[in-house]
Amino acid sequence: MSRLVGRRGLLAAVTDLLGRGVPVALQGPHGIGRSALLDELETAGGEAGQLVLRAAGVPAERSLPLAALRDLVAQLPAAAVDQVLQALPPTSRAPVADGLRGTPSSPSTDPHPEPDPGLEPPTGPAAGAPSGAPAGPPLLAVDEPLLVALGRALQALLELVSRRSRVLLLLDDVQWLDAESSVVVGYARRRLGDRVGLVASLGPGDGIDSDPAALVDLHVLTVPPLEVAETIDLLAPLGLPAQVAHRVHLDAAGVPALALALAGALRDQPALLGRPVPLPVSIERVLRQRLLALPEEPRETLLRAALLHRPTVRQLRRSGRIAAEEDVRVAVAAGLVVDGRGAHLADASGDGEVRFTPARLASVLLDLTPAARRAALHEELAEAAVRPAERARHRALADPRPRADLARELADAARDAAAAGARDLAAELYVLAADRAPADLAGSRAEWLATGIETAAPGNHVDLVRGALADFLDAAPTAEQTVRVRLALAELAGSPAGTLDDVLAVALADAGDDDRLVAMVLLQRSRVALMEARPEESIRRAEQAVELLGRAGDDIGRAAALTALAAAYRWLGGPHDATLARAVELAGPGPGADGLVHTSPGYMAARFAFYDDRLEEAWSAFRAMLAQVERGAGTDEAHVLRCLVEVGARAGHGREVVEYAARAARVGAEFGLDPHTAWFVQAQAELVAGDLDRARRLAGQGASAAEDSGDARYLQRHLVLLGQALLRGGDAEGAARALERVRGMERRSRVVDPTVNRWQHELVTALVRLGRLEEASGVLAEARRALDGRSGTDGVGAQLDRAEAELLTARGDAEGAVLLLDRAAKVCADLGMRVDQGRTLVARAHLERRRRRAAAARAGLEEALALFTDLRARTWVEQVRAELDPAAATVGTPLLDRLTETEARIAREVAAGASNREIAARTYVSVKTVEATLTRIYRKLDVRSRTQLASLLGGPGA
Incomplete structure (x- = not known):
């Protein structure tokens, strides 16, 4: 089984180009997987009955004329080579045989046949030489007439073998192929058209325009980094x-x-x-060699980047590196750094951050630099720094001696940086202040370390936290400082549940008899219990914290504890609204302190508005919060962006949902947050305005990752999205399994609130489609009972109405279904649940179609299409368009989006009238694979033959 990951789209593009007779070049940095892609093409071509010929360029063999050509010919049937050689004039047979096979040739009276005017051998550097590389030996080490003869011979040879099967040439590292082989192969391939496919790989920054005869027509595809x-x-x-x-x-x-x-x-x-x-020793050695191989100017620019905090091209220019942009491009091409977007071959310019790849490469570079040189550069960078905080940082790093004035200056700069939102810089400055503090500032030193850890943890700056922690434990901290630090450690993303329990148990012991400290620990335990889907324990811990904080007179702390208590009460049916109102009264309605916004009463009030379907209120509140958190802690920003995507997905803000989801992914990557949190946001956005198959993959991966990390809350969220994606993709059985897992988790936790996870209506629909009507009726009745006596349930009720209408339709009660759908549509419109409003229109159209009322069904679908188009809900637009006019769903249409990339490619070939054998040849798979894939396509698109499939896609194969 192939272990190639994340390249299916790229392979599909390569296969498509090859099918159209276009030769391809795969370009990317060292280690990006160019050779692995050629391996995959080689395997697929062999399985499809292709004749695959492969050669690789090697720097040491670049000066050996015709070495690569002989490697290719050695893979051809000997009989075919003999046949072609025998057809040559006797005078040219020996030198051509020598060129093709490397066999000794006897002297000839006329070894040079007349040149072909169509062949224009280059006169410049050797073929494929990278920019700036020394030229190889002169091209005419094998003279032009012999190159012509070899080109004709290879053309005849490939034409002969391609009569039985298509030929695929794979050339790895063509920049190192000998020039003569490049010319001969290029000559032959161009004259055979699409009977011979060609895929080459190019190293980073290697051009393909240095040899027009061999490589001028290659279509370059960049191999991107993995997601x-x-x-x-x-x-x-x-x-x-x-x-x-x-x-x-x-x-x-x-x-x-x-x-x-x-x-x-x-x-x-x-x-x-x-x-x-x-960093493995072998990798460190390779990276060291690459650094030393850089020209002096780019290496000097990288050295300054290693000394800067979050270096940018603009900062490097300001520090005196006038050609910084070009230097960074050289480093990007060498695979040593990436730009701020994580791109390896991007235009590294402007104020984008420059990141080393891997991050510890900066340490390798600094280890190569004497300490005196590093100190001198820090002094230079301090002079060039614009912000006082950065100036203080460089001064401290240039002089490691303890100094009271510098320590206080660093602490002041840290406070200013934190206030400006630069938490990672602030945390580093606090730690530097503690490190430069002399003995008479011991008390301040412990406080600076504690504050540095508290500043770094909400942004998940793990390395800073770990670096400061060892010094903090040796600084004779107070009990309060120790508890604060332990609670900050619990804020780090990705901490396993067992580790959190251990940290909080020790923190509780450190708190002693101090009511306020004990309450702080209990509050954190309450939050962890809710994350682990243990709401009863969460309530117990939060109630204890409320009591202790009230006794201590800490209103701000009591507001935070009441907020946690309100969230747990909501799950179990307690007085959540009244409890949250008390929290808001104590703390005020605004968001909390930087780093703690996502635990504040104001944040929870906006969450409750979302649960109650007061969508405009929630949307406005979260957008206001975003302005506060976007320059603060990464965890806060990730939470607020997630909420905006959730609200937008329900209200139909399609464009904003996509933008906020992309931003959440960047924040998660920047701060190293748990990946499953970002996947949830992305999957939510994909379900509405992206791609259903991608939503399914993200939700499935997220569920596995959340389960591994013990995050039951996100496990439930991902399972709900997975169920929705599977249901819309036609897998009702898989959807029911995912949603029933959520149902079981809620039962075990005694959760009764139907407004939070909202899986009930989706499970009813899945069960109806499976024909399990009695089970669907039971789920529906259970959900209806949970609504009794609760406020804010109108939206959930409307979703249940739509699901019940589908159940009634399956039982033949069309009139009852119509009443429920009308009621659901009105409630959804009133609440601004516009996506659900569109779904209700689609359900009504399905009902009308079942009642044989084609015009009414079409009118309902057209109304739904107009609504979804206005909302930019792409996945729903595509689904409704396919229902309105499936025959017009041609190549690239929404109908094909129901299929995987491979399935869609094969469906297109069927629509074009290709046979299974022809499809296998064009897509580089076996005929059996084509047949099995067609079976899946028929099932997904509800057709029974290739004729129906071609008709559905509007192709000539109909």
Whole structure:
């Protein structure tokens, strides 16, 4: 089985180009997987009965004329080679045989046949030489007439073997192929058209325009870095938890080879998020060699980048590196850094952050630099710094001696940086202040370390926290400082549940008899219990905290505890509204302090508005919060962005949902947050305005990662989205399984609130489609009972009305279904649940179609289409369009979006009238694979033959 991960779309593009006779070049940095892609093409081509010929360029062999050509010919049937050679004039047979096979040739009276005017051998550097590389030996080491003869011979040879099967040429690292082989292969391939496919790989920054005769017509495809989810899939066989694999992904910047090497170093070690990823000696040696191989100017620019806090091209220019932009481009092409978007071949310019790949490469570079040189550069950078905080940082790093004035200056700069939202810089400055503090500032030193840890933890700046923690334990901290630090550690993303319990148990012992400190620990335990879906324990801990904080006279702390208590009460049917109102009264309606916004009464009030379907109120509140948190703690920003995506997905803000989801993904990657939290946001956005198949993959991966980390809350969220994606994709059985898991979890936790997870109506629909009507009726009755006496349930009631209408329709009660759908549509419109309003219109159209009222069904679908189009709800637009006019669903239409990439490609071929054997040849799979794939396509699109499929897609195959 192939272990290629995350390249299906790229392989599909390559296959499509090859099918159209277009030769392809795959370009990317070292370790990006270019050779692995050629391996996959080689395997697929062999399985499909292709004749696959492969050669690789090697720097040491670049000066050997015709070496690659002979490698290719050696893979051809000997009989075919003999046949072509025998057809040559006797005078040219020996030198051509020598060129093709490397066999000794006898002298000839006329070894040079007349040149072909169509062949224009280059006169410049050797073929494929990278920009700036020294030229190889002169091209005419094999003279032009012989190159012409070899080109004709290879053309005849490939034409002969391609009569039985298509030929695929795979050329790895063409920048290192000998020039003569490049010319001969290019000559032959161009004259055979699509009978011979060609895929080449190019190294980073290697051009393809230095040899027009051989490579001028290659279509270049960039091999991109892996996405986070893809890296996690790649590393799963190594046994790494998703959160650790996520950290490896960030360090490797999506380069598969580097990710595998870093993961290998973690395999035999405790894998905790935040532990620095060890750099294997072999990788460090390679990175060191690449650094030393850089020209002096780019290496000097990188050295300054390693000394800066979050370096940008603009900062580097300000520090005196006038050509910083070009220097960074050189480093990007060498795979040593990426720009702020994580791109390897992007235009590294402007104020985008420059990140080392891996992050510890900066340390490798600094180790190569003498301490005196580093200190001098810090002095220069201090002079060039614009912000006082950065100036103080460089001054401290230039002079490691303890100084009271510098320590206080650093602490002041840290407070200013924190106020400006630069929490990671603030945390580093607090730690530097503690490090530069002399003995007479011992008390201040412990406080600075505690504050530094508290500042860093909500932003998940794990390395800073771990670096400060060892010094803090030696600084004779007070009990209050110790408890504060332990509670801050619990804020780090990815901490396993067992670790949190241990940390909080020790914190409780440290709190002693201090009511306020004990209450702070109990409050954190309440929040953890809710995350683990233990609402009863959450209530118990929060009630204790409320009582103790009231006794201590801490109104702000009591408001926080009441907020946690209100959330747990909501799950179990307690007085959540009254409890939250008391919290808001104590703390005020606004968001909380930086880093704690997501635990504040104002935040929870906006969540309750969302649960109650007061969507405009929730939307406005969360957008106002975003302005506060976007320069604060990463955890706060991630929570607020998630809420905006959830509200927008229900209210129909399609464009904003996509933008906020992309932003949430960037925040998660920047701060190293648990990947399953970002996947939930992305899956939610994909369900409404993206791609159903991608939503399903994200939700499935997120559910597995959340389960591994013990995050029951996010496990439930992902399972609900997974159920929705499967249901809309036609897998009602899989949807029912996912949603029934949520039902079981809620029962075990005694959760009664139907407004939070909202799985009930989706499960009813899935069960109806499976024909399990009695079970659907039972779920519906249970959900209706949960609504009795609760406020804010009109929206849930409308969703249940729609599901019940589907149940009544299945039982033949059309009139009852109409009444329920009319009521649901009105409630959804009144509440602003516009996506649900559109879904109700679709359900009404299905009912009318069942009643044989075609015009009414079409009118309902057209009304739904207009609404979904206005909302930019792409997945719903595509679904309704396919229902309105399936025959017009041609290549690239929404109908094909129900299929996987491979299935869609094969469906297109069927629509074009291709046979199974022809499809196998064009898509590089076996005929059996084509047949099995067609069976799945028929089932998904509800057709029974290739004729029906071609008709559905509007192709000539009909």
